[in-house]
Structure formats: structure tokens, C-alpha cells
Amino acid sequence: MENNNYFAEMMKSPMPRETEKTVMSEFIDSFLSDILYKKEKAALMEKIDLSLDQGDRTAFLALSDELNRLEKVYHTS
Known part of the structure; x- marks a missing residue:
């Protein structure tokens, strides 16, 4: 019975899961961008x-000049 209540509560409020995915996606994008830079x-x-x-x-x-452009691109985004 408790499992059904937990599932029902999670379905009412999906925001924390979406926020977690967004934060993780931003972290991954930032990490990959740093590696590329x-x-x-x-x-x-x-x-x-x-x-x-x-x-x-x-x-x-x-x-x-190319290095200066690279610095501007990665440090202004």
C-alpha cells in the first residue's frame, strides 16, 4: 500500500526529477565544453x-589571434 502512495505522490510532483535532469545536462555540457576548450x-x-x-x-x-578568439568564445559563454 505504501508503494502505491509513493508512486501517486511522485506523479503529482515531477519537478524534482526534471530539475535533476536539467542540472545534470548543464553539468555535462559544461564539462564537455571545458574539455574541448x-x-x-x-x-x-x-x-x-x-x-x-x-x-x-x-x-x-x-x-x-586565433588563441585570443578562442579565449573570448569560451570565457564569455
Whole structure:
């Protein structure tokens, strides 16, 4: 009998379950976004280091601009 009451109460108020899913989805999105940002930044940093080693000023400036855009995109969202 208690199980039927519990089920009936849960069906009356589905908000906590929906809120939990939303919070979990936001966490997962944030987590994945952070991983993507770090991966893209690391790749750009390697390319920047290589351009510095090779003395390629043009590539360095272009890659630095790309890194700045990446920083703005991920830190303003």
C-alpha cells in the first residue's frame, strides 16, 4: 500500500526529477565544453611554440589571434 502512495505522490510532483535532469545536462555540457576548450588551446599552443621555434612571425601572429578568439568564445559563454 505504501508503494502505491509513493508512486501517486511522485506523479503529482515531477519537478524534482526534471530539475535533476536539467542540472545534470548543464553539468555535462559544461564539462564537455571545458574539455574541448582545453584540447583546442593545447593544439594552438603547440602550433604557436613551433612558429616561435621556426621564427615564423606571420604564423605566430595568426595563431595568437586565433588563441585570443578562442579565449573570448569560451570565457564569455
